[in-house]
Amino acid sequence: MLQQTQVSRVVVKYSEFLERFPTLAHVARAKPARVMEAWEGLGYYARARNLHRLAREVTSANGADGASVGQLPSEPEALRALPGIGAYTAGAVASFAYERRAALVDTNVARVLKRAFVPNVQIKTTRGQRTIWGIADAMLPRTGRVTWTHNQALMELGALVCTARIAHCDRCPVRSYCVTGSKPSGRRAP
Ligand code: SF4
Known part of the structure; x- marks a missing residue:
């Protein structure tokens, strides 16, 4: 959310978003339209689309490189391979x-x-x-x-x-x- 958006605008949205989607698995299970809806007001919707793709990727059966399924990898190279990072x-x-x-x-x-x-x-x-x-x-x-x-x-x-x-x-x-x-x-x- 902080990519291109000021902290003051993100703070409230971030809490609301986490209430609705507490984990990446919740984001992955949601329909794209629900994620977009929760992103309203922040702009740059490509970030929401990428977050949804990322969540689906890291929670998929194979997981992302170097991480358990459902968890973000910890190495910068593996993180960079994910959408939007x-x-x-x-x-x-x-x-x-x-x-x-x-x-x-x-x-x-x-x-x-x-x-x-x-x-x-x-x-x-x-x-x-x-x-x-x-x-x-x-x-x-x-x-x-x-x-x-x-x-x-x-x-x-x-x-x-x-x-x-x-x-x-x-x-x-x-x-x-x-x-x-x-x-x-x-x-x-x-
Ligand atoms: S001394 Fe500090 S403030 Fe001045 S140019 Fe260098 S890093 Fe910047």
Whole structure:
């Protein structure tokens, strides 16, 4: 639900959705129209269609790679093979739900890593994305448990300190490691 939609709009819908469909098995058994109905107000209905397909896939007799039937897999590669799951969502589920040592890059994280390590990279290009994901992978902590905190911290840093509008380098905890912030003009980051 959070793909493309703000948290404030999702919170209420999420609880209502879980009341109606407490497990993936409930989603899988439902008619597509019922799932769409529960999604009303959130927009981007492709997400609901993909969720329904995903639920049917993971609850099917064979299950998804590396997981018990009815359960989402925990490895990013297996998650990415499911409908509607891209690199970011796979990393988020693996890291936050299963405490796997998996990288994740959303808009905020991409901005922080660019400013901190590769200010000249164009993050919207394929090459730029590859570079940013490579950095995110290279700086993962050793364990999945610490990765959970590390990924949360990176996202928070981008949302609260190294924001799109202004980089608050004067109160940034990673300033001494940051290429942009350690420059005298670092307050106005690219
Ligand atoms: S020092 Fe500045 S540019 Fe670097 S990560 Fe922190 S807020 Fe962003």
